[in-house]
Amino acid sequence: MDVHARVLTHERRGADVAVFTCRTGAPLPFRAGQHVSIECPYRPWQSRAYAIANAPRPDRVLEFHVRAVGAAGVSAALVRRLKPGDLLRLGGPRGTLTLDPLSRRDLVFVTGGTGLAPAKALIDELSRFNRTRWIHLFRGERHARDFYDRDGVDRLARRHPWLTVVRATSDEPDEHGEQAPISEVVARHGPWPDHDVYVFGSAAMVEATLRRLDLAGVPPARIRSDVVGPTPAPF
Structure with a gap:
């Protein structure tokens, strides 16, 4: 359609x-x-x-x-x-990276680049009914200037006490003097064995994050991922 x-x-x-x-x-x-x-x-x-x-x-x-x-x-x-x-x-909507309606587990969103878009959609949906689930949003970019929707994300975090935001830069130190790929930062803040995890970003970022989550013992059944990029999508 x-x-x-x-x-x-x-x-x-x-x-x-x-x-x-x-x-x-x-x-x-x-x-x-x-x-x-x-x-x-x-x-x-x-x-x-x-x-x-x-x-x-x-x-x-x-x-x-x-x-x-x-x-x-x-x-x-x-x-x-x-x-x-x-x-x-x-074109008609596609994709299965939607919220599990039966899950009451806390959530981890790991994003790179415009992978922020689907994470924001899921946070938007959660904002309409969530009262008990904690949401951890990790954003990874190469440079601090690449966080293109920083103000909007910070407003979401101020509005919803159940949402926390962690940023990481891989090619330069951040405001805290730290420099690391987002996959390492996610692992450092874990473990996440009792969370639903969604990963959106480049192929390299998704692969690295999935590898670190596996090493951390996160069950594969609780992980959903998608490579965000300019791939053809015919009608």
Whole structure:
């Protein structure tokens, strides 16, 4: 099922990252943590898959986080050329990285880059009913300047006492003088044997994190992961 959506807002959050919102013309049933394919007028007949960064809303507004890779392609167009009023074509929702409705365990979200988007969607869903589960959000980037939605994430943490945020930079010391890959930081804050763990990021980051979680004894059945990147997603 394809639907059309009108772009409402578009913000550059750095040289190669944009956050934009759009409203679908018809209802698009989806669950937090899923993704859809997007085709824009600047790259007709091409599409890419992007995670929705919010849970379903009555006003049919969707938020997306996109990082441009190279000078061409769908991602570059969405970051550098998209503007309010443009019309997008969205494919049907896909993906299984959704909340387990039967679980009452605390949660760990490990994100890198625009892997923040599906984690924010899951936090958005939890904010509507959660009263007992602690959420630990780990964000990993190469440099401090790469935390493109820092203020928004900090506002979430202030609003929800059950949410804690830990950031790590791998290529330079952070504000505490520490420097480490996010996989090491997650392991250092563990162990996490009684948590549900979600990992969203690049292939290398996901692989490293899964390896550290395995060494820490986290049961594989409680781990869900997805590689976030500009991969083709045909309609």
